[in-house]
Amino acid sequence: MTYKLKFDRKAKKAFDKLGEPVKSQFKAKLREVLTNPHIVGSALRGRLSGCYKLKLKSSGYRLVYKVEDGELTILVLAIGKRERNEAYLKAEQSIARN
Numbered sequence: 001m002t003y004k005l006k007f008d009r010k011a012k013k014a015f016d017k018l019g020e021p022v023k024s025q026f027k028a029k030l031r032e033v034l035t036n037p038h039i040v041g042s043a044l045r046g047r048l049s050g051c052y053k054l055k056l057k058s059s060g061y062r063l064v065y066k067v068e069d070g071e072l073t074i075l076v077l078a079i080g081k082r083e084r085n086e087a088y089l090k091a092e093q094s095i096a097r098n
Helices: 009-017 020-033 083-097
Strands: 004-007 051-056 061-068 073-081
Touching: 004 009, 009 073, 009 083, 020 051, 020 061, 020 073, 051 083, 061 083, 073 083
Parallel strands: 004 073
Antiparallel strands: 051 061, 061 073
8 A cells, every 4th residue: 555745845855955966865764654654663652752863974964754654645744864863853843733
């Protein structure tokens, strides 16, 4: 079963600003996630419970997404650097807006 990919407005802006190598790495990982979005080791806890992360260790970027099983959709909430938990703070703000 394949899921559809949607971006939060601010996450889409952040994605568009990324350099091409980082974008292509995220695209490859997102293609994998579209067929199996519930990755146990990537599940987040606390205020981001129900969300998952993708990590690009080499560049230090994180992508936070939420799975909407009823609609078969993956919603990308935030993209940011690992430093200062930037991606996770942006994801919390995105959830608060919606």
